[in-house]
Amino acid sequence: MTHYFTEEGSVEAVNARMRGEVTPRLREVMESLVKHLHAFAKEVELTQTEWEFGIDFLTKTGQICSAERQEFILLSDVLGLSMLVDAINNRRPAGATENTVFGPFHVEDAPIRAMGDTICLDGKGETCLFTGRVIDIHGEPIEGACVDVWSDNAEGFYDVQQPDVQPKWNNRGRFYTGADGAYAFRGIKPVSYPIPDDGPVGQMLDRLGRHPYRPAHMHFLVTSPGFQTIVTHTFVGDDPYLSDDAVFGVKQTLVAPFEHVRGDTEWHSPFDFVMVAKA
Amino acid sequence: MTHYFTEEGSVEAVNARMRGEVTPRLREVMESLVKHLHAFAKEVELTQTEWEFGIDFLTKTGQICSAERQEFILLSDVLGLSMLVDAINNRRPAGATENTVFGPFHVEDAPIRAMGDTICLDGKGETCLFTGRVIDIHGEPIEGACVDVWSDNAEGFYDVQQPDVQPKWNNRGRFYTGADGAYAFRGIKPVSYPIPDDGPVGQMLDRLGRHPYRPAHMHFLVTSPGFQTIVTHTFVGDDPYLSDDAVFGVKQTLVAPFEHVRGDTEWHSPFDFVMVAKA
Numbered sequence: 429m430t431h432y433f434t435e436e437g438s439v440e441a442v443n444a445r446m447r448g449e450v451t452p453r454l455r456e457v458m459e460s461l462v463k464h465l466h467a468f469a470k471e472v473e474l475t476q477t478e479w480e481f482g483i484d485f486l487t488k489t490g491q492i493c494s495a496e497r498q499e500f501i502l503l504s505d506v507l508g509l510s511m512l513v514d515a516i517n518n519r520r521p522a523g524a525t526e527n528t529v530f531g532p533f534h535v536e537d538a539p540i541r542a543m544g545d546t547i548c549l550d551g552k553g554e555t556c557l558f559t560g561r562v563i564d565i566h567g568e569p570i571e572g573a574c575v576d577v578w579s580d581n582a583e584g585f586y587d588v589q590q591p592d593v594q595p596k597w598n599n600r601g602r603f604y605t606g607a608d609g610a611y612a613f614r615g616i617k618p619v620s621y622p623i624p625d626d627g628p629v630g631q632m633l634d635r636l637g638r639h640p641y642r643p644a645h646m647h648f649l650v651t652s653p654g655f656q657t658i659v660t661h662t663f664v665g666d667d668p669y670l671s672d673d674a675v676f677g678v679k680q681t682l683v684a685p686f687e688h689v690r691g692d693t694e695w696h697s698p699f700d701f702v703m704v705a706k707a
Numbered sequence: 708m709t710h711y712f713t714e715e716g717s718v719e720a721v722n723a724r725m726r727g728e729v730t731p732r733l734r735e736v737m738e739s740l741v742k743h744l745h746a747f748a749k750e751v752e753l754t755q756t757e758w759e760f761g762i763d764f765l766t767k768t769g770q771i772c773s774a775e776r777q778e779f780i781l782l783s784d785v786l787g788l789s790m791l792v793d794a795i796n797n798r799r800p801a802g803a804t805e806n807t808v809f810g811p812f813h814v815e816d817a818p819i820r821a822m823g824d825t826i827c828l829d830g831k832g833e834t835c836l837f838t839g840r841v842i843d844i845h846g847e848p849i850e851g852a853c854v855d856v857w858s859d860n861a862e863g864f865y866d867v868q869q870p871d872v873q874p875k876w877n878n879r880g881r882f883y884t885g886a887d888g889a890y891a892f893r894g895i896k897p898v899s900y901p902i903p904d905d906g907p908v909g910q911m912l913d914r915l916g917r918h919p920y921r922p923a924h925m926h927f928l929v930t931s932p933g934f935q936t937i938v939t940h941t942f943v944g945d946d947p948y949l950s951d952d953a954v955f956g957v958k959q960t961l962v963a964p965f966e967h968v969r970g971d972t973e974w975h976s977p978f979d980f981v982m983v984a985k986a
Contacts, residue, residue, distance in 0.1 A: 431950070432950075432957055432958055432959050433787065433790050433794075433955040433956070433957065433958065434794070434958075435791065435794035435795065435798075438787050438790070438791045438794070439787075441787060441955055442786060442787035442955065445915070445917055445951060446915045446916055446917065447915070447916025447917065448916070449916050450914070450915055450916050454914065454915070456751055457751050457753070457757065458915065460747050460750045460751045461747055461786075462786055462787065463747075464743040464744070464746055464747040464750075465743070465786060465788060466787065466788070466791055467743055468739050468740055468742075468743040469788060469791050469792055469795065470791070470795065471739045471743075472735055472736050472739045473795050473796075474736070474792050474795065475792075475796060476792060476793070476796050478736065479783070479788075479789075479792045483777070483779045483780055483783065486765065486768075486769060486779045487769050487772045487777070487779050488769075489765075489769060490765060490766050490767075490768060490769010490770050490772065490779075491769050491770060491772065493766045493769065493770065498762070498766070500762045500765045500766050500769075501762055504758070504762065507721060507740075507741055507744060508712065508717050508718075508720060508721035508741065508745065509744060509745070509748060509758075510758075511712050511717070512714065512717045512745055512748050512749070513748060513753050513754075513755060513758045514755070515712075515713070515714035515717070516714060516748065516749065516752050516753065517752075517754060517755050519714075635729070635733065636724070636725045636726070636729055636733070636737065637725055637726025637727070637728050637729050638724055638725070638726065671710070671711075672724060676712040676720055676721065677712075678711055678712065679711055679712065679713075680711050
């Protein structure tokens with residue numbers, strides 16, 4: 429019995445076409461993808477003109493991609509998909525530090541620095557002391573954890589975005605904890621910045637009445653053998669974009685205190701990282 | 708009250724971000740898109756690796772697009788989305804001729820030919836006489852309807868795919884009906900051919916155990932003032948790919964008879980087009 433395409437039976441017509449040798453996982457993912465894609469088109473009764481707009485949008489999104497620009501990741505970010513995939517794959521018990529988006533600006537093998545050293549090499553911005561401990565879920569310190577940190581500079585750019593302007597490794601560094609699990613380094617109080625908005629994703633945000641800004645944040649990649657890796661940021665608690673991060677990265681537990689110390693000449697941001705043992 | 712992102716509330720977090728000035732239709736489409744995109748990721752618990760694969764796939768799909776190649780339309784076609792959008796937007800009463808996919812090979816302003824003329828200019832293939840009438844839903848002939856036809860040649864290529872090999876306007880032509888609504892022209896019995904399968908979409912089909920072939924078909928674009936435009940094909944009834952067209956274009960009512968006539972030297976394919984008055 430031939431299964432011709434009909435509006436009502438569209439999902440079955442497409443999914444019945446997969447052959448037996450397809451892996452169970454690929455079959456599961458594709459069946460769900462087709463089901464939801466068709467459900468979307470049916471729910472809104474997508475017009476031919478809207479479909480053409482969508483084809484053109486996706487094409488432009490692909491064509492602006494380059495070694496330095498990943499517009500499909502931006503699209504995933506602004507639609508909340510990146511955060512959702514991270515959340516699904518990093519469910520942790522209450523009290524453990526939550527993940528957020530990795531972002532495109534991490535660089536491997538940043539310099540290993542001594543505790544308390546500064547990562548800011550361009551002399552710009554408001555100095556901030558970041559301190560805390562890396563502990564397990566029971567509050568025990570974790571020795572030998574790597575705290576890999578990076579932020580934008582006082583003008584809102586990461587060093588890799590301005591290789592001819594900023595010193596190499598500006599606002600980046602790695603710190604290894606001792607027996608007390610403590611870390612400490614000086615950087616700047618990060619500043620908010622827009623995601624690249626001169627492409628299709630920026631145009632989409634504009635049409636949706638959304639701005640492209642991310643609230644100021646310090647990136648942390650915390651690793652230790654035997655523990656789940658933490659990929660997160662701490663957010664500057666008084667940032668005006670805290671409640672509407674363009675990529676939905678903010679979680680309540682990641683909003684960190686930033687306090688004036690030393691007679692207002694320096695900020696201080698304390699934050700503990702709570703790691704969960706690998707299963 | 709700040710609405711931070713959570714796994715459970717992911718859809719609301721994203722959709723709440725749209726501002727009041729967004730048009731109602733754009734809001735409706737985006738809300739549904741985000742809802743189904745997130746539902747897909749949640750249903751399959753999409754992994755980080757699968758997400759990365761998807762980002763890479765979409766990027767490659769965009770980057771292979773050119774003036775001659777539209778890989779996102781191919782993707783839409785093989786996922787049944789193109790047929791679904793056509794179906795949603797062209798619901799017709801029983802008895803009316805159904806639409807199918809337009810395809811990328813139509814060319815505007817094909818030569819207007821006299822009834823009974825041939826459209827085959829390269830002398831290849833098995834000759835076929837196409838005849839029928841353009842009528843309304845009550846069976847009354849429609850005078851002055853334009854029957855714009857195109858097909859591949861005997862080797863499975865449209866003239867625009869082989870501009871240096873085939874004569875210009877090979878297997879194309881327009882015919883205007885007279886008072887009896889009848890049309891007639893000679894072409895070839897079309898042959899099945901693969902959609903372009905040397906890109907990301909072809910790789911996907913291969914992974915899904917699907918072939919890239921379309922069953923043989925003659926394209927028809929039938930227009931007449933006051934009537935809904937018919938964009939369709941007639942399919943050769945004995946084609947081996949009839950039950951598994953790579954783009955799901957086949958409908959039961961579009962499978963046409965192809966009969967041997969004139970002592971087996973020529974085929975004959977009769978088909979009437981039934982138009983619906985515009986609302």
